[in-house]
Structure formats: structure tokens, C-alpha cells
Amino acid sequence: MKQLNSILSFILLSLFVVSCGEDDAKSGDKRSGGAMASNAAERVYVAPGEHDEFYAFLSGGYSGNLTVYGLPSGRMLKEIPVFSQFPTSGYGYSEETKPMLNTSFGFVPWGDAHHPDISQTNGETDGRWVFINENNTPRIARISLETFETEEIIEIPHSAGNHSSSFVTENTEYVVAGTRFSVPYPQEDIAISEMKGNFKGPLTFIAIDDEGRMEIDFQLKMPGFNYDLSHPGRGDSHGWFFFTTYNTEEAHTLQEVNASQNDKDFIAAVNWKKIQEYVANGGGQEIDAEYAHNVYDHETHTATSTMMKKVLTVDPRDVEGAVYFMPTPKSPHGCDVDPSGEYIVGNGKLSTDLTVHSFSKMLKAIENEDFDGDAYGIPILNFESTLAGTVKEGGLGPLHTEFDADGNAYTTFFISSEVVKWKLGTWEVLDRQPSYYSVGHLMIPGGNSRKPEGKYLISMNKITKDRYLPTGPELEHSAQLYDISGEKMELLLDFPTHGEPHYAAGISADKVKANSRKIYRLDENKHEYAATSEDATKVVREGNQVHVYMTTVRSHFSPDNIEGIKVGDKVYFHVTNLEQDFDVPHGFAMIGANTSELLIMPGQTKTITWEPKKAGVWPFYCTDFCSALHQEMQGYIRVSGRNSNTPLTWTLDGE
Amino acid sequence: MKLSGTIMILGSALLLGLFFYPLWNIRLEAPQYPDPLGMDIYIAGIEGEEEFDIQNIDGVNHYIGMKKIPKPEEMWEFNVFPIVIGSMAGLGIILGFLGFFGKISPHLFLGWLVLMGVLGIMGMYDFNSWLLEYGTDLDPKAIIKLTDAEGNPLNYKPPLLGSEKILNFTAHSYPRTGAYMMFVGMFLTLIAWITGYRTVRTKNS
Numbered sequence: 024m025k026q027l028n029s030i031l032s033f034i035l036l037s038l039f040v041v042s043c044g045e046d047d048a049k050s051g052d053k054r055s056g057g058a059m060a061s062n063a064a065e066r067v068y069v070a071p072g073e074h075d076e077f078y079a080f081l082s083g084g085y086s087g088n089l090t091v092y093g094l095p096s097g098r099m100l101k102e103i104p105v106f107s108q109f110p111t112s113g114y115g116y117s118e119e120t121k122p123m124l125n126t127s128f129g130f131v132p133w134g135d136a137h138h139p140d141i142s143q144t145n146g147e148t149d150g151r152w153v154f155i156n157e158n159n160t161p162r163i164a165r166i167s168l169e170t171f172e173t174e175e176i177i178e179i180p181h182s183a184g185n186h187s188s189s190f191v192t193e194n195t196e197y198v199v200a201g202t203r204f205s206v207p208y209p210q211e212d213i214a215i216s217e218m219k220g221n222f223k224g225p226l227t228f229i230a231i232d233d234e235g236r237m238e239i240d241f242q243l244k245m246p247g248f249n250y251d252l253s254h255p256g257r258g259d260s261h262g263w264f265f266f267t268t269y270n271t272e273e274a275h276t277l278q279e280v281n282a283s284q285n286d287k288d289f290i291a292a293v294n295w296k297k298i299q300e301y302v303a304n305g306g307g308q309e310i311d312a313e314y315a316h317n318v319y320d321h322e323t324h325t326a327t328s329t330m331m332k333k334v335l336t337v338d339p340r341d342v343e344g345a346v347y348f349m350p351t352p353k354s355p356h357g358c359d360v361d362p363s364g365e366y367i368v369g370n371g372k373l374s375t376d377l378t379v380h381s382f383s384k385m386l387k388a389i390e391n392e393d394f395d396g397d398a399y400g401i402p403i404l405n406f407e408s409t410l411a412g413t414v415k416e417g418g419l420g421p422l423h424t425e426f427d428a429d430g431n432a433y434t435t436f437f438i439s440s441e442v443v444k445w446k447l448g449t450w451e452v453l454d455r456q457p458s459y460y461s462v463g464h465l466m467i468p469g470g471n472s473r474k475p476e477g478k479y480l481i482s483m484n485k486i487t488k489d490r491y492l493p494t495g496p497e498l499e500h501s502a503q504l505y506d507i508s509g510e511k512m513e514l515l516l517d518f519p520t521h522g523e524p525h526y527a528a529g530i531s532a533d534k535v536k537a538n539s540r541k542i543y544r545l546d547e548n549k550h551e552y553a554a555t556s557e558d559a560t561k562v563v564r565e566g567n568q569v570h571v572y573m574t575t576v577r578s579h580f581s582p583d584n585i586e587g588i589k590v591g592d593k594v595y596f597h598v599t600n601l602e603q604d605f606d607v608p609h610g611f612a613m614i615g616a617n618t619s620e621l622l623i624m625p626g627q628t629k630t631i632t633w634e635p636k637k638a639g640v641w642p643f644y645c646t647d648f649c650s651a652l653h654q655e656m657q658g659y660i661r662v663s664g665r666n667s668n669t670p671l672t673w674t675l676d677g678e
Numbered sequence: 679m680k681l682s683g684t685i686m687i688l689g690s691a692l693l694l695g696l697f698f699y700p701l702w703n704i705r706l707e708a709p710q711y712p713d714p715l716g717m718d719i720y721i722a723g724i725e726g727e728e729e730f731d732i733q734n735i736d737g738v739n740h741y742i743g744m745k746k747i748p749k750p751e752e753m754w755e756f757n758v759f760p761i762v763i764g765s766m767a768g769l770g771i772i773l774g775f776l777g778f779f780g781k782i783s784p785h786l787f788l789g790w791l792v793l794m795g796v797l798g799i800m801g802m803y804d805f806n807s808w809l810l811e812y813g814t815d816l817d818p819k820a821i822i823k824l825t826d827a828e829g830n831p832l833n834y835k836p837p838l839l840g841s842e843k844i845l846n847f848t849a850h851s852y853p854r855t856g857a858y859m860m861f862v863g864m865f866l867t868l869i870a871w872i873t874g875y876r877t878v879r880t881k882n883s
Contacts, residue, residue, distance in 0.1 A: 604734045605713075
């Protein structure tokens with residue numbers, strides 16, 4: 024009954040706050056009318072042909088993809104397919120990219136993309152790669168910021184709900200993948216009610232090499248709590264990683280109530296340097312696992328999927344001083360570390376307050392063995408001994424915090440639908456601005472590194488309602504851009520986002536744009552089926568498989584007439600784009616193909632299959648308006664009956 | 679004669695710059711080419727300003743039926759020009775040395791300049807006629823055939839010097855470092871002649 028009361032009062036409170044928020048918004052509109060409004064317009068206006076100051080990489084959530092935006096304009100620049108099939112380019116349909124979506128469960132065509140994070144060097148974003156996690160079928164992807172394509176995906180074995188991921192350490196030593204839904208470790212057939220003590224929440228540390236290649240270094244076998252979010256230490260706390268937990272109750276049903284019973288859950292502090300050393304010295308136990316490691320090569324333009332069979336598991340109790348729990352109130356969600364690395368913020372989502380732990384106090388408490396019992400043999404530090412301070416009455420339902428370079432923190436409050444600015448050290452609330460509506464994540468470029476570029480903040484809101492022209496029941500989510508360069512935050516812009524952005528990562532455009540590739544070099548194309556000139560085009564029959572080595576150049580295919588294909592054949596169109604000019608892709612579409620189109624960048628080779636079902640003459644064409652003669656960029660394939668003797672021929676202009 | 683001989687050596691040696699720097703450049707600007715396409719014309723061949731510019735100029739030109747930009751082995755000029763320039767530079771340097779030691783009359787410097795001038799004009803004439811052929815000898819199966827008001831096929835010849843609009847492109851044709859070095863060099867040989875002539879006259883009077 025007590026719980027019911029508190030839930031009810033929450034609902035009432037949130038209604039109250041929402042209605043207050045509306046009043047605020049109205050008066051805000053009045054205030055910001057006229058001169059102010061045009062001033063905001065100027066500050067987000069990027070003149071035609073000019074470039075934005077920042078790149079923002081927004082997760083697409085249930086779209087499975089990553090979207091690229093420019094700030095401050097809020098213009099969407101690209102959607103990068105990561106965990107979901109993308110018929111626009113053929114990702115996940117083409118023979119080359121199908122292996123990218125391979126998993127231990129077979130081909131998974133969809134994913135739930137969550138938390139993008141940019142690689143770092145010395146605690147600063149370096150613009151080499153973006154990492155992003157898939158929550159549903161646990162995976163981590165790496166996207167190149169040279170090609171803006173997904174280059175690698177690694178599956179996380181023994182995990183479920185890969186949510187407290189994919190955050191990188193300050194020299195990109197590791198990217199982590201946590202477990203939100205604790206599960207039997209390894210999986211086994213047991214009664215769900217036997218969860219408590221039997222389920223585990225492994226935390227996986229993936230080592231990144233200089234080329235960005237990912238390899239699971241070790242998996243920490245943690246108690247079966249729900250590891251929700253995480254961030255690395257930085258500066259003095261470099262070498263540690265912090266994870267929020269909820270459901271330390273280990274409830275397995277009606278979690279909204281049963282996982283909300285403990286007054287405090289934990290932030291797990293993991294000394295990964297210690298475990299890295301332990302593992303390097305032969306520590307840990309190799310256990311069976313099954314997980315896919317998929318790598319895309321920009322020279323062969325082809326992905327390969329390798330099934331891995333072993334993973335190194337470490338029991339945290341075996342490494343002295345490696346893991347501690349810091350009690351943190353109210354099912355903390357975001358786990359955010361300030362630029363100095365001293366403060367660890369637990370965003371207790373069922374609270375009005377924020378709990379901030381001190382790293383130096385934590386070290387002292389460990390030294391003094393200031394413990395308050397243990398959980399499954401892992402020491403629990405005394406709450407008071409690690410507490411740096413509490414931000415009182417920030418709002419309702421704190422979720423995430425980011426930082427600027429001037430010692431301020433910015434926290435989103437989901438229930439009261441606002442962004443709140445407060446001061447590190449004094450814990451005093453400095454400003455609050457409504458967000459429309461029910462803000463989830465927020466992002467300041469570099470705001471989770473040692474060097475925030477604190478000029479803008481974007482909030483990513485879960486509820487859109489009336490912010491844009493209505494588009495039926497289903498709406499895109501909405502983001503808001505605030506100027507945070509002054510004492511008070513100023514709302515400058517609304518823009519719709521694609522999918523459901525769970526977090527974003529931002530970086531100065533200058534760190535990225537010079538490295539962005541314009542073409543793939545034809546002389547570096549090592550695709551097995553590439554035809555790098557029209558002279559090399561051919562059609563080869565191997566039983567009922569027919570390989571067409573085809574080229575595109577403005578404005579024709581070579582060959583563009585093919586005869587001798589039979590019903591029942593499986594035709595592989597290996598299409599190489601011979602162009603070596605920036606932004607001249609060609610498309611390829613075949614009538615009735617049960618696959619997708621291809622969009623082939625200059626110098627690239629892509630393959631799509633077609634299984635003709637009917638005799639006849641069937642056209643194909645270029646789908647990208649490539650040139651003045653684009654409409655003429657078309658061809659025919661003659662399909663004969665299953666047992667016909669039509670000879671296999673291929674021509675261009677009769678030759 | 680020492681001064682004029684030195685200037686003569688210097689002036690004719692500047693011709694050697696043509697082996698390292700382009701003589702001429704034609705650049706094509708169009709709305710969809712924010713980075714213009716460009717070709718650098720050297721005495722021994724044509725190169726793109728950017729790696730793939732020649733391929734891309736050929737790609738654009740094929741619509742109007744223009745021939746591909748010639749490779750060095752496809753034009754005799756690219757074999758002969760280096761020999762001519764090399765010989766003239768060598769000859770000028772030898773003349774300069776002989777002048778330096780007072781073995782020859784400075785009028786030979788003028789002779790060299792006149793010869794160089796004649797060869798230069800022949801070269802420009804040849805270059806212009808190549809441009810004319812390139813811009814008018816079009817594939818009869820060209821995709822785009824445009825005619826002027828009188829019904830004659832359009833002429834796509836880029837200008838020899840200056841800027842001109844050709845369909846969606848603006849072509850800019852201007853000398854480059856190699857040519858400027860040559861001009862300065864030729865001017866220096868003129869100075870060499872004048873200086874030498876004055877010295878000789880002073881001596882004689």
C-alpha cells in the first residue's frame with residue numbers, strides 16, 4: 024500500500040509539474056518574442072553553403088542506426104546503418120554486408136542502438152571512431168569517421184540487455200559492455216524463480232587496438248543486478264569504471280514495483296587496471312562462449328563473420344581491491360563522471376535529489392576499510408564516506424548529467440521535463456529550463472571527456488506531442504538545442520530526430536571533416552568479383568549460379584545486355600562503380616529482386632542477388648540520378664526457360 | 679661582357695624550369711564542381727591538378743563527343759618540346775659562357791632570343807590548333823549536339839588565354855610557373871643583349 028501511495032503521489036506530482044511547465048512555457052514565449060526570437064534564429068542559422076561547427080552523432084534507438092547531425096543548425100546530414108538492414112544502400116542485403124548482422128543466433132536484421140561514444144586520446148575526443156551498443160542482441164559496433172560506415176560489430180556473449188555500454192576509457196584502451204537483464208551465466212534451463220543468486224550481470228571489457236579492432240579482453244562475473252549505465256574515470260580516476268545498478272533486489276517479476284524496494288542501489292566501482300594486470304598475468308578462467316565478430320574491410324569492400332568460441336571470465340572476488348559498491352539512492356540511472364574525474368554522479372531516477380560521490384573520498388574509504396557489509400563478497404562502502412554532496416530538489420526523475428568546461432553540470436529530469444544547471448562542489452542549482460517533453464538524454468560536445476566544448480547542449484526528448492505539424496499517431500522524437508555559453512541556458516532550436524535517440528556524442532567539426540573520405544580508390548579495390556575497367560567485365564556461369572562482373576560509369580552499365588540466364592538461376596550482380604569523382608554514386612535495381620537496391624560509391628563493389636522466376640526480358644536501371652543521361656542508364660536481361668539452350672552472352676553497344 | 683654573359687646564362691637557364699613546372703593551366707568551373715577540375719600542361723604531358731581530374735574531365739567531355747585528353751605518347755609535341763627547350767637552354771648557356779669570356783658578339787644573344795621567339799610563337803600556334811581540334815573535332819555520335827543560331831555545331835574550344843563560358847563550365851586558361859620563368863628568362867636575355875651591346879660599344883668608342 025505504501026508503494027502504491029508513493030507511485031500515486033509521483034503521478035500527481037508529475038501532472039502538477041507538467042502543468043506548471045506549460046505556464047512557464049507560455050510566459051517564456053512572451054519573454055522570448057520579438058528581438059530575442061530573431062537573435063535565437065541568427066545563432067542557429069548556418070548560411071547556405073556554410074558548415075556547422077559541430078558534428079552530433081545521435082543514436083537511432085529502435086531504428087538500429089546512427090544519425091549524423093550538424094550543430095547548431097540541427098540539420099540531419101546522414102543516417103549510418105549499423106544494426107539494422109538498410110535497403111537504401113543495400114546494407115544487410117548485399118552479399119558483402121550480410122555478415123555484419125550475423126550473430127550466434129543467426130542473421131538478426133534489426134537492433135536497438137543506444138549510446139554512441141567517440142574514441143578518445145588523453146581524455147579528449149579524437150574523431151577516429153564512434154562506438155555504439157545494441158541492447159537487444161548484445162553487440163558493440165565501431166563506425167569509422169573516415170568513411171562514416173560501420174566497420175566492425177562484436178557480439179557480447181553471456182549478456183542480455185547490453186545497456187551500460189559502449190563507453191570508452193580515456194585513451195580508448197577499452198570500450199565496455201554491461202548487462203542490464205541479469206541471466207544465468209552461462210545460459211541454462213532453470214526456473215525463473217531461482218534467479219536470486221544464480222543469475223549474473225557480466226561486465227565485458229573490450230580492448231581496442233590502434234586500428235580500432237575490438238577483442239574481448241575479459242568478462243567480469245558480477246552479481247545479478249541490473250547494470251544500467253556507466254562511465255569511465257578520467258584524470259586521477261583513470262583506470263576505474265563506474266556502473267549504476269538497479270534491481271539489487273534481484274526481482275524477476277513486476278520489476279517496476281519489486282525492483283524499486285531498496286532505498287539504495289549501488290554504483291559499482293571497477294578498477295579495470297587491476298583486472299587488466301591480473302588477466303595479463305594469466306588470471307581468469309577461459310570458458311565456452313559463442314559470439315560473432317564481424318569485420319568490414321574497405322579494400323575488399325566485404326565483411327567477414329567469425330564465430331568465437333571462448334571468453335575469459337574473471338570472478339571479481341578473486342582480484343583483491345578490484346570492485347567496490349557505493350550505495351546510491353533510488354535506482355540510479357545515469358552514471359556520469361565530471362571532467363576532472365573527481366565526481367561520480369548517480370542520477371537516482373525515483374528521486375528529486377542527485378547523489379554525487381567523491382573519487383578521492385572513495386579511495387580513502389577503501390584504504391580505511393570503511394565498509395558497510397558486502398554483497399556476494401564484494402565490499403559495500405559506507406554511504407557517508409564516499410558522499411561528496413547532494414543536489415537538493417533539482418527536479419523530478421533525474422536521468423543523465425553532462426558537464427561544461429567551467430565546473431557546471433547539467434542534468435535532465437524526465438518527470439519534471441527540464442534541464443537543470445548546477446555547480447559542482449557547491450551543489451547549488453543555478454538555472455532550469457523546460458524541455459519539450461520528458462527529456463531523456465542530453466549531450467554537450469565533449470561533455471563526457473576531460474575537455475568539454477561547452478557551447479551548446481542538446482536535450483533528447485521522449486515525448487513530442489505538439490512540437491511539430493502533426494503526422495498521425497506516430498511522431499518522430501524531438502531534440503532541443505540550448506546555448507549554454509552564458510550564465511543562463513537559452514533555448515534556441517527544436518528539431519525532430521530519427522528513431523529514438525538514446526544519448527549522442529558531439530565533436531568539433533574541425534577534428535573530423537578533413538579526414539572524411541571522398542571516394543574509394545579503384546586501384547585499392549581488392550574485391551574478389553570487382554571489374555575495375557570495362558574490359559574486365561564478364562558473365563560466368565557456375566552450375567545454376569551466374570556471376571555478373573558489371574561496371575557503372577556515367578551513364579551506362581557494362582554489360583547492359585545479357586542473354587542466356589535461365590529460370591531457376593541465382594544471379595549475382597557484382598557491380599563496381601568506376602567513377603573516381605566525389606559524390607557520384609550509382610544505383611542498381613533489378614525488377615522483382617527479393618533483396619534491395621545497391622547504392623555503390625565511387626571505386627566500390629557491391630553484390631546483390633536475383634533469382635528470376637519467369638522467362639522474359641527484364642530491365643534493370645540506375646536508381647541514383649547520376650548525370651544528365653541518368654534516365655538512359657538501364658539495361659536488359661533475357662531470361663529463358665529452365666531447359667533452354669540460349670547461349671550466355673553479354674554486350675555493351677553490340678560489342 | 680662578363681655581366682651580360684652572366685645574365686644570358688641565368689636567363690636561358692630559367693627555361694629549365696619548364697621541366698619541373700607547368701607551362702599552362704586550364705581550369706573548369708561549374709556549379710556542381712565547387713572544387714574545379716583542372717589540368718596542368720607541361721612540356722612533356724598533361725596532368726590533372728588533382729589526381730583524378732583528367733579522368734573526370736574526360737567523363738564530362740564524353741557527353742559532347744570530345745576526344746580524351748591525350749597521353750604523352752599520343753602527341754609528338756610532348757616528345758619534341760622537351761628536346762627543343764633543352765637545346766635552347768643549352769645553347770643559351772653556351773652562348774652566355776662564350777660571351778662571358780668575350781669570345782662572341784652580344785648580337786648572338788639577340789639571335790637566340792629571336793629564334794626562341796619564333797619557336798615560342800610556333801609552339802603557341804600549335805597549342806592553339808590542338809585546342810581548336812580538341813574543341814571542334816567531335817564524335818558524330820555525341821550524346822549532346824548543340825548548334826549556334828546559324829545551325830553550326832557549337833565550338834567547345836577553350837580559350838588560349840583568358841576565361842570563357844562553355845556550356846555550364848567556365849574555362850580559365852592561363853600561363854603557370856613554367857611559362858613565367860620562361861618569360862622572365864627571355865626578358866633577361868634581352869637585357870643581356872642590351873648590356874653586352876652597350877659594353878662593346880663603350881669599349882669600341
